Amino acid sequence: MAVRAQALLAQFGKLPVLMLIAVTWLGFMLAVAILADLITPYPYTQMDLHNRLSSPVFMGGDWAHPLGTDELGRDVLSRLIASIRMSLLIAFGATIIGAVIGVTLGFVAAHFRGFIEQIVLALVDFSAAIPFLVLALAVLAFFGNSIVLFVCLLGLHAWERYARIARGLAISGNAQGYSAAVHQLGASPLRLYGRHILPNIASTLIVSMTLAFPEIILLESGLSFLGLGVQPPNTSLGNMVGFGREYLSSAPWIMLAPAFVITITALCISLVGDGLRDKLDPTLT
Amino acid sequence: MLHYLGTRLLRATVSVVMVVTFVFIVLRMSGDPAVVIMGADAPPEAVDAFRTAWGLDQPIWVQYLSFFKAIFSGDLGQSMRDGRDAVAVVLERVPSTLALTVPAFLLNVGIGIPAGVYAALHRNTAIDRFVMVMAVTGFAMPSFILAMLLVLVFSVNLGWLPSAGQDSWLNAILPIVTMGFGGAALLARFTRSAMLEVLGQSYIRTASAKGLSWSAVVWRHALQNAAIPTVTIIGFMLGGLVAGAVVVESVFSWPGVGRLLVVSVSNRDLAVVQAIVLMIALTMVAANFVVDILYGLLDPKMQSQTRAARA
Amino acid sequence: MTASQMPLLSAQDLARTYSIRRGMAGRVTNVRAVDGVTLTIARGETLGLVGESGCGKSTTARLVLGIERPDEGQVRFDGAPMPGSGSPGWAALRKRMQLVFQDPLSALDRRLPVGLQIREPLEIHRMGTPAEQNARVAEVMEEVGLQPHHADRHPHALSGGQRQRAVIARALVTQPDLLVCDEPISALDVSIQAQVMNLLVELQERLGMGMLFVSHDLRAVRQISHRVAVMYLGRIVEEGAPDEILHAPAHPYSQALVSAIPHPGKTARRIVLQGDPPNPADRPPGCAFHPRCPVTAMRCRTETPLLKPRPSDGRRVACHVAQGEVAPGHVGQLELS
Amino acid sequence: DDRPEVTVAVQKVSNSNTLEMLSEQSNVGARIYTSYAEPLIGTDWVGDMSLKPSIATSWNRIDDYTIEVELRDDVKFHNGDLLTAEDVAFTFGPDRMWGGGTIEVPEAVIAASRRSLPAFDRVEILSPTKVRFHNSIIDPVLEGRLASAIGMVVNKRAFLETGDWMTWARMPITTGPYRIADFQADSVLSLEAFDDHWDGRPPLSKLRFVETPETASRINLLRSGGADFACDIPPDQIATVEADSRFEVVGGPINNSRYTIFNKSHPVLANPLIRQALTHSVDRDLIVEALWGGRTTVPRGLQWEFYGDFYIADHENPAYDPDKARALLAEAGYAGEAIPYRVLNDYYTNQTSTAQINTENWRAVGLNVELQMVENWGQISEGEPATRGIHDWSAAASLPDPCVQMPGSWGPTSNGWRNGQWTNEEFGPLSNELETSTDKARRIAIWRRMLQIIEIEDPAYVVLHRNASFTAKRKDIQWTAAQSFVMDFSRHNWGA
Amino acid sequence: MAFVQIRDMSVAFGSAPALRGISLSVERGEALGLVGESGCGKSITWLAALGLLPRSAKVGGSVLLDGVELIGASPSVLEPVRGGRIAMIFQDPASSLNPVHRIGHQIAEALALHRGLTGAPARAEVIRLLDQVGIPDAKTRANAYPHELSGGQNQRVMIAMALAGEPELLVADEPTTALDVTIQAQILDLLGTIRRDTGMGLVLISHDLGVVSETCSRIAVMYAGRIVEQAESAAIFANPSHPYTRGLLGAMPPISGPRQKLVSIPGSVPEASRMPQGCAFAPRCSEAIADCTRVDPAAVTVEANHLAACIRATPAKTGTRTPERVLA
């Protein structure tokens, strides 16, 4: 393990500058998410109604609220920190849930082919044809305002893409020598898919996961726009942007800070994704 | 061919049935349409009358069955809001949605693909970086923010374009640009990587070795191959054309299908929602078909796929 | 035959037909990849199987291993019929019969260190404690001439010969009774080919397994096998001792094959076969070789010759001409042009 | 035609997709209908909201049950027909309102009619310009009901020719100063000047209501010259709009109050002490100051000054007193049980913010109120009564008497009473008496007691503030906002 | 002067040298064999000569075609050469043909470029070429896509494509590895015939000495980016002077005689980025002496027209001057 860590560290040193910046930013975001409670200057729901919409420091505000306050006098920095945590949770959670479900079903389809494959494909079509609005509504309506379910829902949104990828890659993986070899060793499908095919298609999956990540953050903000996203008193990047949009001209800082974080994070993730594709392939290192 | 079409059709039917069922359940189980449409203050008698009128007082499965029976006889029912035929309500909106989505789609393709190809051909140059940064930004920016920024600049400050409404073709420009930008960004990204993939293939080298000029190599040998994966993405986009405009239609108060979906969903106007969803599902099916045909045209392997998988 | 002389593996009249659908149009064609193959392998014996690409060698190998079920015929391993693919009995048999693949790079999972892959059969068949497994892996790696530090390498970090050694080690780790090598050297470099052939010969002598060695390289087959069978379009057309076949091939196809062996300083003209390689989906009637055969006679076009000992010297060959049943004709080439 | 064309950006043109006020009983409908339709009796919207002659030149009580109405003889419908008593009778007849006529009326319309005219009996035609309205019980405010939106007079001939209620409802033929030129559901309502209007040529050649759901979009539309008015401006945006000297924001408090209501069926809320604690931890002044910029007021309970003699001037809202709230909770033995609070996403202006402020205040005194965002009214009333806790509501009064608003919302015949939202043994009989008694002094006393019960002793709700409606407009237009959602574009309210 | 003259050509990918100074010449009409283990740089040599390497490759040295420099030449110089004067058959036919174009079209492209043929004449020529390389039913097969043909057929399509430009030199990069022996025989036969008929030069790249010996009059043996031995075919087999050449010959199983353990070359080719000091073959060489790991041996003339780059190779006693084809 220590060797691994060292190797990772060594790799880190070799990254191109752009990747280095991207990885650092993501690490920073992760740290913010983990340490949110420690570094937040105020509780994110704490209101100071006498001090609404005060400007951030760079627009002439004071250091009490470096990023200003929102329409309820809540500290934007504190909310940003809480939002980063929430959005990362949602995006990570949803991406992983979508990937797990999609990959599993994709493998099932690739393994059984025939009827079961058609069923999975029908589910894929189904999932692609359901307007996301309706799906979001479903969860909100049936399960209420629960973050866990919300994450599951967003996970459901993208599963079909992974299913498609996993199915395609598993079918071609199955046609490859290593899979035939492992099969004839008497290995169970579980071993075949879990131990061999999955790692072999992981880089493609990870790249598409890095694409899904910003997409989910955006999706969530789109839902917030429609009032179906993360619900008050909770907050998220999308939610801040969604609720802050009315203040775009009067108090742009409410919206611009989270929008900036979303954009930069998405940029970094896709940079890292592109880099990962190469790094993950042992034949290329 | 028949077998293929048959499976295809059967699968499409199964998915459509699932979609319709799902929508039915969701809309029926999340808020009583009677209360939603009649409002909170409506007297119980009025609400009950509404329920009876729309058959909402029957057991849910009876409603479901009769709904299905109606669908198969081609009747999607009436809008609970104003009693009009659901299909008519939806069709009335289709032109304005298409007026946005089709040009936006063309913009996606017209900008995204050339940008991606160009970036791939100039890999690791400043141009490539610029295109990719634009692409990711376009991809990562919530469309309503882009929309509002465009309005602030071009309508409010410069006064060049109207900010909302549907009075003339000028009104369509900003929404189209908004929708076109994100899609173009996505396509550019995918096209670039597809193109890079192709440019690394041996047959590109073969084409050069034949004595073809570089531009001929790109045009005649690289593009068609790179188009194959790109078409998949375009297929996804085609499928999402109709429903994808919800946010933009809201910001620009453009009365398209997306807005109608939002309004109908929040009114629990089942028939209209179902009509829209069916339309989306059918678009998906059609888009898949188009993609398959395109695949066939682009990739001869698809025309005669011999899956002699050598295990 | 006493019990110990009973062949390790016997296959009787194996046949396998694949249906392939061509395109969306869905026209189904049947490909008879293997068409009545009978062979036996004794313990400690190596049978070489040669023939050109697509003639059904790999299919035969799969049938023999029970990875696929024959449509006709039967495979008996150690006297018992082969259980159905995927059944527990079949899975248990895997440790007794192993396969070495043509292309070692693709037969190995490129994301796992080879040590783990060599160990995998032991894990699958739950053979021994982890410690014992480690010991066995080390042992077998040494046997095939890999060094302990190779265990941590990924396949791409090994040379071609080392990779094929790893594949062989994986096959040997369960101490199988039967080793099927499907073109184990044709993807390798000349100098590495020699390494692998040496290794196979040595291991087979030492461990006394039965071995089926599939190749299209007669030179290599001669180097390794005790007995050689020549296949053409799903059938065995000739069978005999390697040197017999190499120096006095009886079947016209074998003759062409032998003559095509490139040889430094060779002077003899090779027999260049005319026409396309055969298409199993469109098998000619009679002797499948007749359209390309330089000595086709009328009878060859209608009647399929059987594999039987030749009256003159007892060589088993399936050819009307070689059997002396008809006189060699010379029409084959004319007809083609 | 050198009269201006005016565009109004509204959040919603019509909820129901109809222009018939029997099916569009909403604030949204109130904004548009006065431009194309008229009830018999008008209202001085931009003035003191008093009733004024319109199609009816005069109206007199013949007895407790009967009103005689004198009609103008020069009123023309948009299709050119002259208005007669026939049309008035038809307007209040079965074909349009009650069902059982030649045309099928949606059940919801019938129910709405019954609710709006609870004891309506019939219209008697005395002459082409004179009718009598007969009521089956004493109704002190029947004139007011005739002046309400549902009383918009419709053209009998056109209605019967249309033949279908819903089709009619999308394109009614009425008498207002503007004629419906085009109506596209969820999108735009275009009106054009009806120059034959009895009150003279209207001031605008065209009047368009454009649906612009996004607040920012409405403001941008105004700023970019795409609209002359932008409705439903949240208080926070007033400064933004007025930053540009070409625009101003008009309007203010209207006769509609926001309040938050408690469900007595909820096990925790069954205890009046806890509800009292809730009422004492709501900081109205702060809300008005912070969210409304002081542009609205806190009413004295659920009553309005224009109630006149019925206005209980010394009625006090429960004071904001966290300590008292804590004491009440301690007394009630409250141990932090969760109380659900279902909130719609800004159905009311500032609703979400207000709910968050209140929740924080409640939390501060130890009340564990769980904010649950829901999406529609159906979801608010969903589930067993015991699972519902708190939700938001608003109340409006259009008549200078509490006998409609309070009993209708909280009396024994109200929905809430019937489904166990709130009942009170003493309140029930008082409410009935308020509705039917003719003894004014007695009724005032009853009213005072009722307020005491429902707001202080056994609180059913806590009043937050008066609603306010703000409309952004071009400064160069002389136009006055009404104290209601109604927008008056008649020639009396337009100067250049 | 030789038709193609390669002088001291080197290629490096990043910091890893793939070719370390190669000098080679091909006369008009000559058949030269290029043998060596996988990865020793056989293909790279000719890709570099035609400017077909990716931009990341650093190419040094010079390649003269009839006295015209090709390295670093502009596209206008290179394009007519590629496929027109020097054609190449690539190693892996399946991936070297464009999967989305019909093979007839791909061949016709070369015809249009180098012989100005279009339309019906081009089509007739395509069919003639396909016929020539032994594809039966060429008329219909011209409309096939690469995936509809077998590996052997694709290989022959590649050959037809290369022949389409009527090149003066054909570089055939392992044209037969994908094929089985009988088809391999057909192809070698065909190449020989064309060479005789048209006087085309041939460079046959392979790692199989047997294959090369039957076709070529002269053979160059490569190892790790260098040419280690070069001589007439017969001389190579009769008198292999480099231990690597001897290793290659020894690794070939005998076709007759007693069967014995094959003499394989131990170890593997050094990685380009970790080239050993001195002779690159020294670590694997059974005859290595101490000096081998210090001195990178220069080529010596063993006998007339026979050069070997081995420290132990003894120069011919006759003091012939170093021939024109100098080894680096």
Ligand SMILES: Nc1ncnc2c1ncn2[C@@H]1O[C@H](COP(=O)(O)OP(=O)(O)OP(=O)(O)O)[C@@H](O)[C@H]1O
């Ligand atoms: N799973 C399959 N489905 C359809 N056809 C198959 C399948 N497997 C093999 N075939 C066909 O059967 C024939 C024999 O194939 P097989 O792989 O046994 O040949 P082979 O002699 O091993 O050839 P090679 O030397 O190329 O490996 C071929 O024509 C092949 O196309």
Ligand SMILES: Nc1ncnc2c1ncn2[C@@H]1O[C@H](COP(=O)(O)OP(=O)(O)OP(=O)(O)O)[C@@H](O)[C@H]1O
């Ligand atoms: N594009 C490239 N980038 C980096 N290294 C390369 C590239 N192409 C070739 N090489 C390296 O250059 C060396 C020589 O390659 P080349 O293709 O010439 O070998 P070869 O002798 O033709 O081998 P084979 O017999 O396998 O075809 C190899 O080590 C190879 O890995």
Ligand SMILES: [Mg+2]
């Ligand atoms: Mg095979």
Ligand SMILES: [Mg+2]
């Ligand atoms: Mg090569």
